Ligand code: FES
C-alpha cells in the first residue's frame with residue numbers, strides 16, 4: 365500500500381493504511397486527534413470540520429488520500445487548555461462554547477473566517493456558519509463570539525500598524 369504524507373498541525377504524518385479511509389477516522393484513530401468529532405457522518409452537520417489548506421471541510425466526507433501532500437489543521441492546533449487562542453477566549457466569554465460535539469467544528473469554521481478577515485456583521489457570520497449545526501441551542505452566542513474575535517483581531521492589527 366502506498367504510504368501517504370500529510371502535514372497535520374505542523375507535523376509531517378505518514379499513513380499507510382487503506383487510502384479511502386475517511387480523514388476523520390485517521391485523525392482520531394491513527395493519530396489520536398480526538399478533538400475532531402463525528403455527528404452525522406454524512407456531510408450535513410459540520411461537527412467534523414477541519415481545515416484543509418486553510419479551508420473548512422467535512423472530514424467525514426474526505427478520503428485520507430485526498431489530503432495527501434496537503435496541510436490539515438484540527439482544533440488541537442488552535443490552542444490548549446492552558447493557552448487558549450483568542451477565538452477560544454471569545455467563545456468562552458461570550459457563551460459560544462456549547463457541547464463538545466458541535467463546538468470544535470464551529471471553532472474551525474470560525475477560525476478560517478476570522479483569519480481571512482471576515483466581518484463582524486451577524487448576517488455574514490451566520491451565513492459562514494450555515495454548515496455547522498447545533499440541534500439543541502440557539503446560535504446567537506456563537507455569532508457574538510465570532511464577532512468579538514473579529515473585532516479583537518481588527519484592534520490588534522490596527523495597533524500593529526501604529
Ligand atoms: S460528521 Fe461530518 S458533517 Fe456531520
Ligand code: FES
Nearest residue numbers: 462463466498500
Ligand atoms: S449540538 Fe452542540 S450544543 Fe447543540
